[in-house]
Amino acid sequence: MEKEMVGPIAFVYPIPIVLIGSMVAGKANFAEIGDCALAGINPALVVVSINENHYTTFGIREHRCFSLNFPTTQRLKAVDYCGNHSGKEVDKSTLFEIEPGQNPLCPLIAEFPVNLECEVIHDHQIEHRHLYVAKVTQTHIAKNLISREKGKIHFPDLRMLDPILYGLDNAYYTVGEKIGTSGA
Amino acid sequence: MEKEMVGPIAFVYPIPIVLIGSMVAGKANFAEIGDCALAGINPALVVVSINENHYTTFGIREHRCFSLNFPTTQRLKAVDYCGNHSGKEVDKSTLFEIEPGQNPLCPLIAEFPVNLECEVIHDHQIEHRHLYVAKVTQTHIAKNLISREKGKIHFPDLRMLDPILYGLDNAYYTVGEKIGTSGA
Numbered sequence: 001m002e003k004e005m006v007g008p009i010a011f012v013y014p015i016p017i018v019l020i021g022s023m024v025a026g027k028a029n030f031a032e033i034g035d036c037a038l039a040g041i042n043p044a045l046v047v048v049s050i051n052e053n054h055y056t057t058f059g060i061r062e063h064r065c066f067s068l069n070f071p072t073t074q075r076l077k078a079v080d081y082c083g084n085h086s087g088k089e090v091d092k093s094t095l096f097e098i099e100p101g102q103n104p105l106c107p108l109i110a111e112f113p114v115n116l117e118c119e120v121i122h123d124h125q126i127e128h129r130h131l132y133v134a135k136v137t138q139t140h141i142a143k144n145l146i147s148r149e150k151g152k153i154h155f156p157d158l159r160m161l162d163p164i165l166y167g168l169d170n171a172y173y174t175v176g177e178k179i180g181t182s183g184a
Numbered sequence: 185m186e187k188e189m190v191g192p193i194a195f196v197y198p199i200p201i202v203l204i205g206s207m208v209a210g211k212a213n214f215a216e217i218g219d220c221a222l223a224g225i226n227p228a229l230v231v232v233s234i235n236e237n238h239y240t241t242f243g244i245r246e247h248r249c250f251s252l253n254f255p256t257t258q259r260l261k262a263v264d265y266c267g268n269h270s271g272k273e274v275d276k277s278t279l280f281e282i283e284p285g286q287n288p289l290c291p292l293i294a295e296f297p298v299n300l301e302c303e304v305i306h307d308h309q310i311e312h313r314h315l316y317v318a319k320v321t322q323t324h325i326a327k328n329l330i331s332r333e334k335g336k337i338h339f340p341d342l343r344m345l346d347p348i349l350y351g352l353d354n355a356y357y358t359v360g361e362k363i364g365t366s367g368a
Binding site: 001004013035037041049073114126140154167172174175176184 | 187195196197198199221222227228230231233260264268296299300310313317319325326327330337343348349351353354355358360363
């Protein structure tokens with residue numbers, strides 16, 4: 001396959017779209033990010049990267065915690081709005097139905113099927129970016145999406161979760177077909 | 185939406201499937217990871233999380249660099265094999281056609297459409313996990329997937345890249361439909 005070297009581009013894909021939430025000046029604020037990954041199963045870790053000037057970042061710096069809220073494609077318009085408008089200019093606390101987490105400083109978007117409450121354990125700054133490594137302290141999943149067998153949780157099919165993907169072509173996508181099982 | 189609290193689970197999705205490569209004992213080795221994210225555009229940063237006992241990790245610790253290789257769904261079987269067999273037991277250098285990167289310590293999988301060469305700039309250990317923050321030093325993209333307008337690169341549609349997604353239901357998925365453009 002003939003390749004071209006295009007210089008240093010962080011061309012990671014597909015990008016999972018998440019609304020990261022924090023409390024800023026007493027109100028919930030949400031930023032659309034794709035710079036988010038699972039970082040460990042046990043302990044349950046996540047890592048996010050966020051611009052130091054984002055309004056949400058002020059809340060994370062103050063409270064050392066944040067929420068991750070996983071939208072469905074049905075809410076693409078509101079999610080994209082959160083990515084293109086700063087909390088410095090608009091009040092995003094009214095866009096969604098919000099519930100406090102077990103930690104009331106982690107605002108959760110009630111209508112999204114999955115919400116994580118996270119506690120920052122490591123903050124690494126590189127130029128204008130903060131990389132936050134965080135422990136998940138609580139996970140909320142829509143009741144109709146999970147089942148249990150002998151006390152063990154069965155996680156839902158990705159298509160049922162209906163997440164929003166993003167590509168560096170600046171477009172949003174859905175999940176497609178199931179094509180296999182790991183280790184099968 | 186009725187929710188259930190299921191305890192601390194790093195339920196991030198969808199997970200992008202990547203083969204991370206390093207040189208171990210003079211040979212290329214590749215591990216399947218999903219713990220990988222874009223961490224910044226400028227500078228071009230990525231973050232990965234990997235178990236300290238993974239064979240690939242030995243190479244990263246020695247050379248402070250790694251490659252990220254983005255497969256297509258066509259190679260799911262070989263990719264899943266890399267996730268379920270350790271380089272301690274099998275020689276993965278023969279599974280793919282391999283080319284050295286500009287940095288010869290970054291082994292690239294020639295038949296995958298996108299490869300990143302990365303240089304570790306920060307290593308944060310949490311129990312048995314290493315979180316590596318890395319600068320992308322070079323990006324290789326299949327020539328037929330990119331175009332340019334006034335010197336600016338147009339990135340390909342995610343469906344043309346045909347990546348493998350993963351969910352915590354232990355299943356693999358494709359990308360589905362394009363549903364929008366950011367800021368449109």
